[in-house]
Amino acid sequence: MKKLLSSLLIISSLLTTGCFFKQQSYQDTRFLMDTIITISVTGKDQAAIKNATDEAFIAFKEVEDETDRYKSHKPRDLYALNQHNGQGPFIVGDHLYKLLLMYKEQPYTALDLSLGPIIDVWRTHGETKTVPSLEEIKTALAKCGRDKFSLDTTNHTVTLTAGSNLDLGAIAKGYAVDYAASVITKNKAVTSALINAGGNIKVIGTKANGKPWRIGIQDPRNPQEILGILEMKNGQAIATSGDYQRYYEVNGVRYCHILDPATGQPARNAISTTVVSSSALTADFFSTLLFVLPHEEAISVVKNTPQIEAIIVNPKGEIYVSPGLRNTFTKEK
Amino acid sequence: MPSSAKLTTQELTQLGVLLAVAIVLRIAENFFPYLLPLPGARLGLANILTIFVLINYGTNKAGLFLCTRILLVGILSTGLFTPGFLIGLGGAALSFVFMSIAVERNWFSPIGIGLLGAFMHNCGQIIMAVYLLNSIAVFSYLPLLIAIGIPTGLFTGTLANILLKRIKTT
Amino acid sequence: MRKNDYLLFVFLLFLTGMGYFLHSHVPTTDGKILIVQHGQNILQKINLQTIKVPTKISIPTEHGHVIVNIDDKGAYVVSSPCRDKLCIHQGKITNPGQTIVCLPEKVLLTLTATGKEGAPDAIIR
Incomplete structure (x- = not known):
């Protein structure tokens, strides 16, 4: 009996050592890029995963500083570039350059990064709850357009025409999420992580019980409810654009923050678009693009772009789910 | 049942051979496709030898035998301290405790020991999995595992019985 | 022994x-989930727990529409363009694992149980 107990002791001490190999979790939330960002990480070592989370937030701050249109942070950031309009080539930071390059390589005109002037018009009117006149919109729109800036790939410079102003709101967060995710993935102690940056989410690794991640998509007309739950694979990213995220109403008409570059008015072809892709930047880009495009065109873009799948809700509340998601999306209505 | 504290050279040699067989069986099991989406959920064929050693050499030496086998299999195959290793360990531990008590008190024939061992092995695996994965939901696999454990337990018990009748170790 | x-x-x-x-x-x-299939394609997956009021869904098929009534307990076929109406006679399915089939229209309705987790890991806003 004594020997039985001693073998039990050996086995149980082996088991207790196993406790130290149990999964640890850590979560932190901070306010960055005008959004509440929550990063949850699980891994083998408590100190290491906290470290990974902190580094991820540092990565976010890095991108925020370089793409913030409203404040000066670094000598080669977006604020400085915009200030340099009409003054020839300007050397920009790496993140900023990569973002503008990605944008220039896309053929779509419905997403435009040069809408600074018209965005400012709507922002000013939003503060007083008024609607800008067509004249105002036309004048501001004249300062916008894909032709208003150019990239020089040899010298890493950007040239803005006079009066133009870039706003990277449509894609900066997606880019930041990818960057933060790459920082976390470098840390070998991390088994899995979820980065939730408001309308941009990326999942890393497998969930502890081996099942896929389940992400709920907010109901555009009812903040307490969700449209349904999407099952996500490791490494996938999801981005949502909606007319309910930032808007103001005048006389019962909603004016949201996503503008149609062709008209300078808030886009009204959809009330919510959600895109799934392996890159958060791609998801962010297309969620904005599909929001602006007319419904049928948006569906056609999804069909012709193999890297993305999407869920689009039109103003009537009808939900389109692209074929690749029908197996993994469960409606809640 | 022998319960001498010392390990004779003859016993050492015999156990060495049996250990090799147990390790091979255990690692060979890994090549079967997963029965369940649980890391480390296995048929438990190596138990045949655990029962054989338990009945022929006694609890102490069987305990040593089992620990050595687990460590060696861990180094050679599953990896030490991976979830798969720990789940297997939990199963082996619980199963061994119950089997050795049953053998010392002569509750069952080797066939019954096989059944008991398989059953407790599965319980041990589930308990470890619930703890490691932090999920009560894993308990839902228990009925299925018990069901699978009945035929495998009978099988290992019967084989152990045959071995015990055919191979004399003293 | x-x-x-x-x-x-x-x-x-x-x-x-x-x-x-x-x-x-x-x-x-x-939770129960109703999977609506037309041929090989899964058209929709609906979580029945969230259906507060009995709803009708319409499945477009070769010969018309198959209308299915869904509530929080299960589903049944209300009308179908098929000749024999066997799908309607199958009545209501309420347990995970049960199915209703309309072969001529190639419609398959399956009830499955949700995984034990009902809540999502995160909500994208």
């Missing part, structure tokens, strides 16, 4: 039976 062996064997069989029995009776309170 000894007497005790038999006892243990019977006991384990009993445990398995109990486990199975418990298992098949719990799911009705768990």
